[in-house]
Amino acid sequence: PHKSHCLCHHVNMQSTRCVFDIAWVREHILEGLQYWNETSKHRHLFALGADYYQAIAPFRRAVPFTLSLGPADGCRPNRHSAGKHWTELCGSFSIPYVSTDASIQPKILDTLNKRWWTERRRSYAMAALFGTPHHLAIRVEFMRDNMTLFGESIGGMPNYVYDLGEKRTVQADLDPMSIYRDSLFCPILQGDECAQKRFFDVILSGCIPVVLSFESDEGDGWPSWMNHKRCSTRRVYPWSRGSFFNDRLAGLDYSSFVVQVNGTCGLPCMKPTLQDVMADEKRLQSLQEGLYNNAKLFTYELGFKSSTIPDAFAATMVGIRHYLSALPS
Numbered sequence: 001p002h003k004s005h006c007l008c009h010h011v012n013m014q015s016t017r018c019v020f021d022i023a024w025v026r027e028h029i030l031e032g033l034q035y036w037n038e039t040s041k042h043r044h045l046f047a048l049g050a051d052y053y054q055a056i057a058p059f060r061r062a063v064p065f066t067l068s069l070g071p072a073d074g075c076r077p078n079r080h081s082a083g084k085h086w087t088e089l090c091g092s093f094s095i096p097y098v099s100t101d102a103s104i105q106p107k108i109l110d111t112l113n114k115r116w117w118t119e120r121r122r123s124y125a126m127a128a129l130f131g132t133p134h135h136l137a138i139r140v141e142f143m144r145d146n147m148t149l150f151g152e153s154i155g156g157m158p159n160y161v162y163d164l165g166e167k168r169t170v171q172a173d174l175d176p177m178s179i180y181r182d183s184l185f186c187p188i189l190q191g192d193e194c195a196q197k198r199f200f201d202v203i204l205s206g207c208i209p210v211v212l213s214f215e216s217d218e219g220d221g222w223p224s225w226m227n228h229k230r231c232s233t234r235r236v237y238p239w240s241r242g243s244f245f246n247d248r249l250a251g252l253d254y255s256s257f258v259v260q261v262n263g264t265c266g267l268p269c270m271k272p273t274l275q276d277v278m279a280d281e282k283r284l285q286s287l288q289e290g291l292y293n294n295a296k297l298f299t300y301e302l303g304f305k306s307s308t309i310p311d312a313f314a315a316t317m318v319g320i321r322h323y324l325s326a327l328p329s
């Protein structure tokens with residue numbers, strides 16, 4: 001729920017400011033749900049229509065079992081204790097963005113054989129298409145210095161770099177998905193929020209995501225692909241390793257299909273890292289096979305026979321079943 005009429009009200013008819021009243025929500029919404037009570041609330045699933053930071057915090061705290069665009073909420077032993085880190089993710093789950101693009105429906109991806117992902121010729125080594133609002137400094141730096149950082153090519157293949165500008169406007173004749181499909185690597189730099197739809201788009205297009213990797217606020221081997229300390233991978237990316245309740249090793253190993261560049265070194269280390277990957281045919285193929293093995297889990301089958309193909313719906317249900325099985329009966 002995000003700025004919806006059932007969760008907030010306008011101060012007056014002239015004001016657009018939205019005031020959230022958790023007491024009103026509890027009385028008129030939660031307590032009106034037939035199966036909602038203190039005992040059952042850990043089994044009552046809410047789909048939040050926003051990501052973690054846009055969803056209304058008091059409501060998130062009131063409902064422990066949720067789906068959102070992430071990052072997932074967490075449980076701490078003691079929020080203010082020195083040396084304490086996030087432990088379990090409880091009933092908060094990150095899910096992929098929804099896209100109705102027919103070209104990336106699971107049933108279409110299911111028709112693409114392994115050679116499409118690993119042996120198909122591409123036109124570009126790297127495709128970078130993103131906006132550069134002034135508050136996203138790393139993107140501004142990338143576009144401003146791209147010729148110094150990357151030149152016109154990497155490993156003998158040209159780059160495709162397109163600045164969508166301050167307003168992040170895509171021209172009518174530009175098809176980013178087509179360009180992603182024609183490229184080996186696609187940089188995913190810090191955006192407004194922890195997760196980005198672009199991250200899933202490039203995976204579904206067969207382009208290997210490239211991220212700057214930093215130490216996160218959790219430590220314990222969970223990096224951040226946004227910036228230093230914020231947004232650990234296990235909380236941001238759906239079904240990532242460490243995100244399953246009470247099982248540290250369960251989940252997807254994103255490093256099997258994502259290239260991580262040392263975030264402390266930053267953009268100057270990106271081209272050398274990509275050159276090393278391109279020079280190592282076995283590693284490049286392994287990353288592409290990782291995309292082939294996992295891509296369908298990041299898109300939702302919207303057709304009539306949606307239950308026949310493992311997709312984001314199916315992966316979500318696996319996470320939910322794992323969580324529910326660990327709750328006290």
